[in-house]
Amino acid sequence: MKTFLLTFEHGPNYQSEKSFYDQQDWENHSRFADKLFLQHRVTMCGALKDESKVIAVATGKNESSIRNLFKDDPFVKNGVLILSHVDEWELYLTPEHIDE
Template sequence: MKTFLLTFEHGPNYQSEKSFHDQQNWENHSRFADKLFLQHKVTMCGALKNESKVIAIANGKNESSIRNLFKDDPFLKNGVLILTHVDEWELYLNPEHVDE
């Protein structure tokens, strides 16, 4: 399994006068994201403080599998967010690789 850094930016239906939590389909998006987290497919996710972007860390085989993982996200399907970057991330500090 590889680790990927994902960047999401505002889509055409993002309402700039509202916070992320007040965007259309927030509840469905939140449930979708929580499910990915509980399945260990996403390990971290959140908006930058100024809410200009959302950054996520996800696990998958390749970029295609990661993009496929998010294809049914209500925020992406409804244009609130756009997945703009999927970058493979080579981790140097990883507790799974440390001998105690």
């Protein structure tokens, strides 16, 4: 599996006067994200401090498989967020790379 850095931006239905927790369908989005985390498909995810973007680290075969993975995210389906970038990330410093 390859590692990807994902960038989500506000979609047309993002309500800027509300926090992420108060966006339409937050509960279902949260359950969807938790499921991906428990399946080890997403290892980290969070919003930038100003909530302008969401950054996630995910694993998959290729960009297409990552985009397919997130097509059913309620925030993506409802236009709250748009998956704008999927970049393959070549990691050089991980616990597996450390010689003890």
